Amino acid sequence: MSILEVLELIKSGESDTIEFKRKLTSDIGKDIVAFANTEGGVILVGVDDEGNIIGVKEDILQKLSDILLNITPPLRVKVDKISIENKSIYLIRVPKSTKIHTFRYIAYIRVGKNVKPLALNELLERAAEAVLYFFDRAPSGVPATEIDLNILKWFLETREKVRNVKSYGDLMEIAEKLNIIVSRNSEKSLSGAGVLFFTQNPVKYVPWARVQLVKFLDEDMTRVAYYRFIEGPVWKIINELEEFFKANLMKIPIREAKWRRIELYEYPLDALREAVTNALAHRNYLIPSETQVFIFPKKIVVKNPGSFPPGVSPENPRHVPRNPLLCQYLYDIGYIEKWGTGIYRMKKACSEHPLVDLKFNIQPYYTEVVFEKVSEVRELLDEKDREILEVIKVLGEARSSEIAERVGLSKTAVVARLERLEKIGLVERRGRGAKTRYVLK
Structure with a gap:
């Protein structure tokens, strides 16, 4: 990194990926681990919190090596020594890691400019997510012959129309190129995403890969008006839920201008579809629980197993997919328009709707998207x-x-x-x- 680049880095100030340190202390191990467990980052030793270059007189390499010995599992960082205005500063570049690292047996993450220890439930959730990525791409053990070639044909035709991507050749060979079919020890089977997307009955292999749909007559969940499970490949579940909403949600006639009357669904349909799509695309499929859609008199709740990844929140909705292969298939057919924008679209749809407010309830093992009525129909x-x-x-x-x-x-x-x-x-x-x-x- 050049001196000019370092000066620009200092000028930009501390952030979720940049940290200033006047000198090297043992606590820097927390910062290194936090960067590795989040998005990676750069630590500048010899720069104070205001961005002033203080410089470091001693050689920190041996001391840094001793600190790194307290990080488990071992983590490699890159260190550069740069002289600016006759003062030496050290750049410690920390890569984002696929593992969970601890410093003196405590895991840390970066939240904005701060470092916080991972609570036990957050640690377990991160561990589950690491395994879930394996679920999405790795062999499921379901024979490759279980693929539904009619679904694959429909997928390829739809992808060509939506994304202008053409495919040629044998269908089974195409399935391998798309990681629908993967190999392990010379045996071919469907990937986890292949099971969820390209078989007619995924619950045969993943019993909780379905949606529990319940309509309650009260807010206390004591009186049930409607109850069913919606099953099938992921894209089909999304379609069926959308049709259910269209058929069962009230249409409210409102007057937009003196001469014009329009009808509005009592909940924003686009936002509901987005919530359901996100729930099925990003849920934790290792947790043996169904995605749930609960309809109450004054709200609709979409609940899915799995929490937001560390560093990601409704206020900071970066795209960190639990199931990247499944997301790719949904993107290919136009069910996901642009990765990382789903929450923005839900917020926009609800902000433009006169009756509904959008809320999130994020817990260690599940996430709820709540569409809550904030106005009465009479007001329209x-x-x-x-x-x-x-x-x-x-x-x-x-x-x-x-x-x-x-x-x-x-x-x-x-x-x-x-x-x-x-x-x-x-x-x-x-x-x-x-x-x-x-x-x-």
Whole structure:
């Protein structure tokens, strides 16, 4: 690294990948381990916290070697000595590691400019994620002959349309090139991602690779209105959940301008699809638990096994995929538009929706995405809707003709509005034909 590059590095200041140290102390072992366990980084010894070059008079290499002996498993760093303004500074470059390193038997991670020890649950989660990467790419033990070639044909055709990527040759050879089929000890089997994406019934091999869908009548989860498991390849589960939302979520008529009426789903459909896609793409498939979608009267919760990787959060949604091969397949067919942007799209969709707020509940072994209603449907009604509700309230119950006379609309227009108000859940229809009456719910 040149002197100019070092000066630019110092000018940029401390960050999640840059640390300044006036001198070398034994605590630098924590910083080295934290960088290795997060995204890697550079430590400049001989620079104070404000970025002033103090310099180091002693040779630190032997002392640094002694410190590195306390790091387990062993970690290699690169050290450069640079002279600036007749002052010596040392650059310790720490690579990002695929292992979990400890300093004096404690693991650390980098969070912004700070170093924090990994709690036991975080340590276990990181260990699980390291194994999960193996699950995604490694042989599953499921024979290669279990691949559904019709799914593979559909995948290749869709990829060509969406990403303009063409494939030629034998389907089984293509499957090997795409790591759908992998080899171990000369035996060919499906990869973990191959099982989840290219077999008709993944639960045959991974019983929890499905979604538990439950609709509750209350917020306490005591009264169940609907319950089922959605099974199949990952992409099919995503499609089925989207169709369920379209068929079962209420459409709310709102007036966007004086002359224009539009219908809006009570929850942002794009954000729900994104949450489900992320849950299935990034969940921890080593945890024997299903992805869950819970529908409550005032919220929808998408819950998946596995937490955010260390250093990643809803506020800092960097793309660190648990299942990179599965993510690649979903990207190829357009289910993931751009890696690392899913949370941004969910936030944007919810910020533009008049009823719903987006929240995250991140725990050591699971993550919940919560779509919570923050406004009532009544707030979206126009003046005539409110007049209709007021007439029913005053009369106790009313015929459509009575309402039409009082609000100044045709009977046909009133009936159409009453049907919408009934779907929204604000009025109830009683009787049939000429005896039909409407009451408030």
